[in-house]
Structures are given as C-alpha cells and as structure tokens.
Amino acid sequence: DAGVIQSPRHEVTEMGQEVTLRCKPISGHDYLFWYRQTMMRGLELLIYFNNNVPIDDSGMPEDRFSAKMPNASFSTLKIQPSEPRDSAVYFCASNPAGPRSGTEAFFGQGTRLTVV
Amino acid sequence: LAKTTQPISMDSYEGQEVNITCSHNNIATNDYITWYQQFPSQGPRFIIQGYKTKVTNEVASLFIPADRKSSTLSLPRVSLSDTAVYYCLVGDANTGRRALTFGSGTRLQVQP
Numbered sequence: 001d002a003g004v005i006q007s008p009r010h011e012v013t014e015m016g017q018e019v020t021l022r023c024k025p026i027s028g029h030d031y032l033f034w035y036r037q038t039m040m041r042g043l044e045l046l047i048y049f050n051n052n053v054p055i056d057d058s059g060m061p062e063d064r065f066s067a068k069m070p071n072a073s074f075s076t077l078k079i080q081p082s083e084p085r086d087s088a089v090y091f092c093a094s095n096p097a098g099p100r101s102g103t104e105a106f107f108g109q110g111t112r113l114t115v116v
Numbered sequence: 117l118a119k120t121t122q123p124i125s126m127d128s129y130e131g132q133e134v135n136i137t138c139s140h141n142n143i144a145t146n147d148y149i150t151w152y153q154q155f156p157s158q159g160p161r162f163i164i165q166g167y168k169t170k171v172t173n174e175v176a177s178l179f180i181p182a183d184r185k186s187s188t189l190s191l192p193r194v195s196l197s198d199t200a201v202y203y204c205l206v207g208d209a210n211t212g213r214r215a216l217t218f219g220s221g222t223r224l225q226v227q228p
Contacts, residue, residue: 004159033216043160043203043218091159103150103207105216107159 004108006092012114018080021111023092024073031095033105034067034077038088049075082115089113120204125223134191136222138204141185149180149187152203154221160203164189191224199226 005024033048047057069075093105121139152160201221
C-alpha cells in the first residue's frame with residue numbers, strides 16, 4: 001500500500017483565495033483525520049470521519065473551514081476565504097477499525113500551505 | 117481525554133540509550149499508551165503501544181509501571197537518525213472515540 005496520499009505537497013496562495021487540500025486514506029481504513037500543525041499550536045485535530053461520516057468537527061477553527069468525505073477513498077479540506085494565519089502544515093491520517101487499533105494512525109506527508 | 121506531560125527536549129549522543137518519560141496521572145482503565153515519532157517535514161509515525169508492564173518491538177521498548185500513571189519510552193543505542201520529536205498519547209484503543217490528541221512532544225537531539 002502506498003500509504004496515506006496527500007496533495008498538493010505545497011500550496012502558496014493569496015489571501016482571500018479558496019484552497020482545497022486532498023487526501024486519499026489507506027484502503028480499508030474506516031477512520032480519517034485532518035490535523036493542522038504550526039510552531040505555536042503544535043498538532044491540532046481539526047475533524048475526523050468514521051465510514052465517511054463526520055464524527056467530531058469541534059477542532060475546525062471557523063466557518064471558513066469545511067471538510068468532506070464523499071467516499072471511502074477521498075477527502076477534502078477546504079478553506080474559503082484563506083487568510084495568512086491559516087499558513088501551516090495540514091496532515092491527513094487514517095486508522096483501521098478493530099480492537100486495539102484506535103490509537104495507531106497512519107499519517108500522510110502533509111500539505112504545507114502558505115497564504116500571502 | 118487524559119492529559120500527558122513530557123520533557124520539552126532531551127540531548128543524547130550516538131550509541132547511548134535514551135529514556136523519555138511521560139506522565140499521565142488521569143489515565144482511564146481502558147486507555148492505552150501510544151508513542152509517535154515525527155521527523156522534520158514528515159507526518160508523525162506510530163512507534164509503539166502498550167497497556168501495562170513492558171512492550172518491545174524492533175524500534176523501542178515501552179515500560180509501564182503497575183499504577184500506569186507514567187510510561188517510559190526507551191530507545192536503545194540511538195543514532196543521528198533518531199533525532200526527532202517524540203509524542204506520548206493516551207487514549208482508548210478499543211472504541212470509536214478516536215480523537216487522538218497530541219501534546220507538545222519531546223524534541224530529542226542526538227549528537228555525534
């Protein structure tokens with residue numbers, strides 16, 4: 001398996017533009033997570049899905065952020081409009097169901113977003 | 117979710133054993149202890165998970181005392197490539213509550 005695949009790896013955009021980050025989880029994993037990492041705030045959980053259904057979006061910072069999972073193999077995180085303070089590395093992770101697997105998440109390489 | 121406390125940073129030399137201790141005083145009965153490693157410009161990587169006593173794999177060992185209020189990640193004979201941030205997490209590994217919360221982590225610097 002190729003692991004969790006995120007695209008793009010780097011994104012530079014101007015303030016006010018819409019940004020869409022993409023993630024393909026590991027096949028067969030039932031859980032998908034979106035994290036954001038900055039120097040100031042560390043790794044923050046934004047939202048996670050179970051079987052394509054959003055379970056907890058309490059970490060989504062504002063209404064400008066939205067996430068979807070239209071099927072088991074694809075998820076998007078959208079920021080509209082983007083702001084400079086959204087600059088961060090965004091990670092997608094997936095996790096299989098089953099006993100004792102709940103804390104073993106597999107992370108993608110991340111998308112480094114820069115909003116200028 | 118149980119809160120964890122670990123040192124902000126540690127320094128070591130190649131070939132030494134490194135022990136990173138994490139405190140989790142409010143750990144729940146169903147909680148497991150999990151450690152992740154993160155290299156610069158990469159996502160975190162699962163290292164090891166345990167519930168009690170000792171767990172060992174090809175990368176590390178995890179020591180958990182009987183009261184489970186702390187745990188120690190042991191890296192034998194570290195090399196320069198072990199320089200990374202190490203995160204301790206506590207959570208229920210068997211339920212649908214999968215909101216993994218990462219703390220600040222321990223930044224390990226291995227010197228030649």
